[in-house]
Amino acid sequence: MGARSINNIVDATNFVMLNIGQPLHAFDISKIKSQNSKVNIEVREENGRLMITDGHADKVLGVAGVKGGPESLITESTTDVILESANFDGISVRKTSAALKLRTDASQRFEQGIPPELAGFGALCGAEMIQNLAGGEIAGFVDVYPRPQERRIVSVTLEKINKVLGTDLSEKEVSDAFARLGLKSEGNFTVRVPFERLDLEIPEDLIEEVARIVGYDKIPALPLEPDPSLGKPPVNPNFYAAEKTRDELMSQGYSEVYTSVFAERGERAVLNKVGGGKPYLRDGLIPGLRDALERNSRHKDILGLKKIKLFEIGTVWKDGEEKIIVGTADERGVSEKPLKPLSADKYDDLPLSAAMHYQPFSKYPYIVRDVAFWTAEKTGAEKIIQREAGPLLVKISLFDKFEKNGRMSLAYRLVFQSFERTLTEQEVNEIILKIQEVLGKSGFEIR
CATH class of the missing domain: 3.30.56.10 (Phenylalanyl-tRNA Synthetase; Chain B, domain 1)
Incomplete structure (x- = not known):
């Protein structure tokens, strides 16, 4: 079930958690019993973290809602057990888990919210399973439920x-x-x-x-009817300007990208760091766009593009405030400028989407080859190439053409890729030789 088997007691608590969603924890009574033979367990807050202690000393028995401690660990010599089934505040557990950099199956469930009523069911299920697996008797039951769950x-x-x-x-x-x-x-x-x-x-x-x-x-797809009582929605100048800028850049052949808002250096540090390498909010779009341009340029053949042109509209933290910046990246370089807000009485009508259906892509690497030849006519070559290349040819594009001495030179770029395996240089070279052979027999002179 995805949980590591430890012993029958701990395995029973894990099974209940995976079965009904209620985390349980088992304590070895002999390791937490006080001198007067009484067991004291309490949950208290230490430095913003919920801790489970023995109630009368500084011994920490576990981190509430996250993980039990070694002080009360269940072992092969354990004979008496206290089974805890509790409901901890999800926000507090999340903060504790993040502070300790410790995520567990239990903490994830408490963070998402568990019904308080489930604790009683969890305790009963766990106790009965332990009794069936390990024997023994259920000696007692303590239920502390100060704020019963409201039934809505x-x-x-x-x-x-x-x-x-x-x-x-x-x-x-x-x-x-x-x-x-x-x-x-x-x-x-x-x-x-x-x-x-x-x-x-x-x-x-x-x-x-x-x-x-x-x-x-x-459910039928119907247009939403405007509510007259709401009036005309106000136009956000920044949003409107971003939409206009986006349309203009896309009409010029640019593709939009989204890069990370975190950076290695900047003016404002992030309190809860996502990664150790980028602890600041970015102060510009240029570094991210430069990296995106470099990565995409390596794959322009499989993308079917002659040039890579990228843009991003995003927020940065600069000069002590948040700003919206427009950045572009192409073969001429990378640049950025502030987005100028635009006023309007209403938003433009949304255009109908012309997007095509999703096309799956291969996870295997591709191989690029070029084929160039002389011909007296303009037709027929591309069909021959596609036929002889077979299903491994995923893209073909004419990238060079010129005339000389009454003949025309054509150069095609071929991209080969498989959806099932990694292609080898040898098998692609064999396909190219086959294409060149058939082109030669068809009257084309290979360059």
């Missing part, structure tokens, strides 16, 4: 469901959808939310569940 009631009408989704669902269809989700509804779809569904808080959450069960493909 959320209501939504059939009219609102159909209005939001743009559908014409019947009352029976909606009732069936809730029933399949285990949501019991009363009257006009008033739902008593199960304790494990922390995500159901407002009517729109219930509407989303209905859409998911009915099927998104069953």
